[in-house]
Amino acid sequence: MSENRISFATGVEASEAVLPLRPAYWSYSSLQEMEACPRRWMLSRAEYPELWGKRGYPRLPVAAALFGDVVHAVLETIVKRLVAARCTSLRTAEAVQVLRDLGGITAVVETAMRNLLAMLEGNPRLDDDRMKRLSVELRDRVPHARAQVQAYLSRTALPATPHATGPQADSRTSVRGPGRRPAVLGTHPEIPLVAETLRLMGRVDLLTVTQDRVDITDYKTGAEDPSHLDQLRLYALLWDLDRIANHERRPATELTAAYSSREITIPAPGDSQLRDLEENVRQRIAAAETELVASVPRALPSKQKCALCQVRHLCNAYWEQAPEAHTLSRGTWFDYQGVVGPQNGAHSWWLLSERTGQKTILLRAAATMRALLPSRRIRVLNLRLDDDPEVEAIVATLTAASEVFVLTDSKG
């Protein structure tokens, strides 16, 4: 490990974080995430050598997010093949042949799902049961994914590439690799754009360049959000500043956020708007980089952000504000930090308040759960608050969605 890396004790067993260094390039989403909460940005991208060998804290995947990744991957595969075959729309005979060669949209969806699930192997937050459930949930969504891909493709125009044999911008190249090329006339799926002067990069879903237009399209699988248009404006800035892809310095014409049910198209920003945006991004990157030197990453807790935070169990700032169980109503999902007390039954334990040592919650678990060790301080994510008229205490259930983390004595 490099000497310059800062270690951060999260207070959770096997989760000492080696904080990330300054990124070579920022992207729209990495800047946004840093601004939302520097601690989340740092902990999500840190290394955890005691936990696993990959970079970043393992995410707990949810089927809805994976579904979006699948649709994206399928669109990428199919659009690239359509472009390579010089198809201008899905309705041409050539396009029908391309889909036939791929085995049909359903086959591409199934392959993308398999690939995505394979990439999750080795994730310490995913046991066999969770993996099986995810796999079933995704399989159930195959027809929906197929319908979404068809909807996107039916509205995608692919201008023919006149220089089919000439040098093309290549989506497979790394932003720093030597293989980046000018985006010539035609359609460029998944093209990386780089503004070296800002150290900013992005990967555009679809760039179409014709004699008189340059259009940028981004496929969005979630709900409409104004931030999607901000992201497109940033792509227009990247196109403007990319001296390789846009070597002729052509202005972008229109920007489109493509949703499954409709498209929103806006004019690309003009030159003065682009210069304002460039200055704004420069300042945002400078501010983001001041956060990187902190040995204790700054936390910006808020109810909405923390509820969805994938590293909240590593964040003391979150637990200092977590609501007390007695203030919640039956059926609520909540997180709890406490001390494991005496075992109550074969699969139930008392949890004690850290402050008073009193029994606060009767925790019930499935028979398959490993026993909790007495006196250990634990953080439990996604407990369900239940009610049992025969028990004069708060009853909470560890479900398939719950996770238990054991604390060390370290403080973050």
Ligand code: SF4
């Ligand atoms: S739990 Fe909240 S404050 Fe802590 S890292 Fe996550 S978003 Fe930031």
